[in-house]
Structure formats: structure tokens, C-alpha cells
Amino acid sequence: MTALFVLFVSSITRAQYPMQFTNSNYGGVQSVSYNPANLADSRYRFVMAPLSFYVNANNNYINVKTPYSQWKALFGNLPESQLDENGVPRFENSYVNDRLNGNRKQAFVNAEVTGPSFLFGLKNKSGFALTTKTRTFAGFYSLNEDLMKIFLEDFDTTYAGYTPNFHQLQYKNIPNTQQRFGAGALAFQEFAFSYATVLLDDKEHFVKGGATLKYLIGLGGGYLRVDELQYELLDVDSIRFRSATMNGAYTSDAYFSDPDRRLFHYLGKQKLGSGMGVDLGIVYEYRPNHKDYYYRMDRRKEEDRTANKYVFKFGAAITDLGRITFDRAPYTRNLNIITDGDSTDWTDFQSVTKFSGSDDIDSFALELFPNSTVDSTFKMTLPTSLNLNVDVHLSDNWYGSASYIQTLQGNKVRGVRKQNIFSVGARYETRRFESGAHFVVGHFYNPVLVGAFLRYGPVYVGSDNLGGIFTAKSTNGFNLFAGIQLPILHNLIPDEDGDGISDEKDKCLGVFGSDRAYGCPDADDDRVPDNMDQCPDLPGTKKTKGCPDPDEDGVVGLDDKCPDLPGEPENEGCPDTDEDGVPDHLDACKTEKGVEKYNGCPDPPEVEEEEEPAPIEKKEEKPVVKREDPVVEKETPKTTPTSAALTPRDVVDLMDFDTYDYYLILGAYKNKALADELVKRLNREAGVLTYIYYDSDAQMNYVTFGRAVDRDTALSHLAELSKPAVESRINGHVWWKKVPK
16 A cells, blocks of 8 residues: 555656646646637747646545655655655655545546747737647546455555455455446657637627647556456455456556667657547637727727736636557557456465566466457547636736536546546736635545645746645645746837837837827927927928928928918929019019019110210219208218218118108119119129119119118118128119108
């Protein structure tokens, strides 16, 4: 009995599922193993899981009570008094107790190591995973209690209170029947591809489905299926089989003991067997608050992939549907044992101690049951199960969940099976940290176990049977799981300044701006960023560089010299009424076609004086001054040669702006063409804008800067006059001409 328990515990590396951790939205590989549909709409963009393990064993026959906790034993923290001479935790038969209650006995051992695995979450919410696992399952199911006592305790001479042949004598001459019994052990390598996608998304109701396809390599296995076995204990060392209908199969230990065997033989052409497996799953989520999980970014509605959106979800999956065929003769054996109505006696129980290997099983069975047949091929089914789970979002980061595993294999399966387990618990879940506690109710062993798990960053650890690890109380099982997963989580689209434009597209990163102006400030909200807006306080368009364009000619801002009149860009936004190539704002003859040379006016004709008999030699007239108009005459009268002439600047101080407006005259001509010529030279060559003021009474064309209505304007005109380029081009002296207001 002690040997059996040690065999169970020492052979495990991982069980079927960590019960509550599989409900976590950050369960990674474990969640996919429980239900492949969990891959879809995952919180993960990517996960690399280099290693995980889970240890588990339980039975309903023996209990172990040690003076130390298994946790301390596992990590070598026991005092020397509790260690044997080899430094191994001391274990005595007195620590082991039977549970004799008349029930059929069960035992389960599951072992699994998950190697390098990869999960990928895609943009369309689908996902796929590549996983590698080494898995083992072992157990016996529905064994009569009397057979357990006979074949375990009466053969164990080290058992506390051992009495030779005690149980054999107790059951002597009592006919008995063993029906629907099974036992099996299976080890295999699994390479799996999983895929899941969204099947229905109408916002409030969300359904996703997934599947896993597995390629399996058999590393070893065997089973015993008993349809019916009628027996009677004749004496302390003999038993009569009145009838037997059994089937057994196994892989020979000679395959493993071959000194030339290498690792690649187990996986290559010399492997013992291979097969295929499938997992199928579906998950339904109820999302009444789905609108709360969207946000605006880059002027689009984006879904928050970081959040769990359901109020509750329900999942169902069928896993490990498949089988492995072992056909590597002569290392694979299949025995069909039938008594054919004749009874047979086994008279020497101790003969089993003389077995030197699995090959002796064949000879023993054929000798005991001559009608048996032997084959070199057998098939073992996987531990198919129905996995159900419910997860409820209680509030904030709190969740409540329940999980149930129902085996879909019977007791006399030609393969292995899982045990039925129900678990209920609660957890606190965030992206980086997670912790949970739960109760586990399992058929065939302690009614209620307490479990817990913890996840922090890439590491998780937990147990579905804390009592078997931390306490010294009676237990009939042990459970521990842990793993590492290196994730890249889904995140909100980065937006450092919170303006609704992603950092990738934000032209003014770090500055809160408008989502319609590439994340840059836009004071007038015209979708043109202020740093590109020539009129940042006036709404415009991108085409008009952010400025208004009332005349809609495409020339805006300071570039448009005529903002209220449509014109061409080459004319600085001004019209050209006479279409002579000189825009109106520079055209001295707006309605008469001219040439640029003469400021938009026609080429002036040769001027002739008709009153004089002789031709006029000079084309240019002297400025004519009307003595009654100017405030200051052009020259000092000869009658007062000692009087100093007033300068135009002096005259400004004497001007009466309340009564008169004043024009600073640069030239006066009877012939308008000559006046236009001076305007053209001043505009084009001296860079100042002058005009022609025509006095109809005097029939004189005056070239002037314009009307001065106050002292500041008059001084401004004088400042324009002070340019050397102007002084070199004016004809004669300048003077002020006053005009009544």
C-alpha cells in the first residue's frame, strides 16, 4: 500500500487543469486547454509560455497523515529529525490509514508538463496558439474493496499491524464478482494547434468558438478492462476464476531498457505509436453595458481590448476527443482473456514477485487462460471530458466562478479517464496581479478541498488542495501548479496628451490639440493647425491656409491686396478691369488698356503746343503754380530777398486742419500723360505709391501722396518724400495745396 501511494505521488508532474485559474481572463495556455474558445477576444496580443507544471494525485482508499507539511518537504525545509539517513523526508507506514467504507475504490494520477507554447491575439478578435505538452494519466476505477485489501495489504509485510494472510482468511470461500472495472496508464507527447474566432457579436450577446487539433506520439501505455470477473478465494495463496471476460494491453518495458535507445527514437520512426485528438469549445458572454467599452481615437470609434465586457459568461467544451494507436511490434501487446466457461485456478500468489519484466505477463496470462489471444496492436482512448464553467463579474475587479469536469469515459475504458470535479470560488483580477480562492468538490475523495492561486506579472502558482501541501492533517491527495508566461497585452491606443489623436498620428505630440487638426491647437476650429494657419483667429479652410476668402478667389490673408474683389493669384488677388496685365490696385488707368511701363496707361503721344508758331522743344512742362492756392509759394519774392522761405515741414505747423485738407504736390502738369509718367516712375522705381489729383478749375493734373486730414498724416507724407529715390525723380520743388473740407 505504501508503495502504491509513493508511486502515485512520485510519478506526477502536472494534472488535468488548475480549476479556478482556467477561468481567469489571463489564464493563457491553461485557459485554452480547458476551452479553446477562450483564445478569441483575449486580453493578450501575444504570450510565450516557456514552462508550466501541475502536480496532482488523489484516491478514496488511503489517507496520509505526516508530522510535517508537504510544503516544507517539497522545498527541503524539514529538521534533521524528520529526515532519514539519505536526507529524504522520513515516511513510515504508521502515517498511512485505510478508508474502509464498503465503497468501490478509485485512484487518479495525472501528469503534464507544458513546454514552449505561443499564443497570438489577432486584430479581428480571433486568435491561435501553438502548444507542446508531455502528458501522463494513470488510475484505476471502481475496484472492489476486498481485492484492494487482499492484493495490497496482505502482500505488504512492512504494513503496520501486519498479520500474515489476514485478509485472505477473511474472504476465504466467499464467491465474489468484479464488474465494470478499469485501470490504465498513458504517456504521450502532444503537439497542438488551436484557433478561435467570434461567431456572433450583436453588442449585447457575444459568442465565440474554438477548436484544437492535436498530433499525438505515444510514449507508453497500457490498460486493463474487466467486463466481468467471477472469483473465489480458495486458500491463502490460491484463487479460482469461475469466468473471466477481460482485455488488457501494454507496451513492453524492453523498449525502454534497450541500451541503444535514443531520445529521437521515441518521437521518430521507431516510436511506439501515434494518433490524433481534438478539442471543441464555445463561450457565450452577456454584455449589456457594451457601449461603455468604446472610445474615440483618430476620429474613429475604437473598442477597448483591455477590458472584460461581460456581466457573466458561460463556456462548454469537449476536450481530449481521440485516441493513440500503439503498433510497434514486438513491444506492443494486446491480450483478450476469455475463460470460455471453464474455471481456472491460480494457486501461487507469490509467483508475481518472480516477474522479471512485462513479457512475463503474456506467459502468465496464457498459462492461466489458455483460450486467450495475443495481438501486437492496440488503441487507447484519451481522457475525454465535458468541461463547463460560469464566470460572473461581481464588481470592479472582483469575479465569481464555478467549473465542472465530467468524464465522458466509463470505468472499463480501453484507455484512461479523468475524474469528475466541481469547483466554486472568487478572485480579484487585474492586468498585473490576480489572486483567488475556491472550494473543490470531487467524487471519490475528500468531500471538500480548499484551493488558491496567485498571479503576479509573468509568474503564477497555486494549488487545488492546500491542505495536502501546508498542513499535517490527514489527506488523500496532493496538488500544486505553477508556470511562467511572458505576455504582450492589448493596450489602449497611446495618446500622451489626451486629445483624441494617437501618438503615432499626432503632429503636436505632448500638446493638447484638436482631433480635427492632427492633434495640434486650432484656436478658430477651422481644422487648420495654428502653426499652419495664416489667420489663427479667423476660421478658414485648409485650401486658403486657414484664412477667410470672402471674394473666393483663392488668394487670402496678406497676399490678397483686394480681399473683397475676386482676382487672380498673379495679380495679388486683385482684378484687372481693362485686362492690360496691370492689376487695378497698381493701374493708373483702370478702365483704359495700357502698358506696365506707364503704370497701366497708354503710351503717351508726343505733346505739341498749338498756340506757339515754333515747335516746342521740351516735352515736359515746368510745374505751374497758382499763386492764390498754395499756403507757401514756390520761391521767396524778389522784393524781400532777405526773407527766409518756409520749408514744407515748417508749413505743417501753420496748417488749419479744421478748415482745410492738404495735398503734398510733387508735380503739376497740364498733360495727364506726363503726370502718369511721374506716377509710374515713383511707383515702380522709387517704391512709393502716388496718385493724380485733377483740379478741374485749374485744369491741372497734380501728382500727390494723397490727402492729409491731420498733422500726423502730413508728417507721414513728408517722411515718404525724404527718400533719395523720390527726391531724384520729382520735377521741381514740392509744396502744399490746400482744399476746403
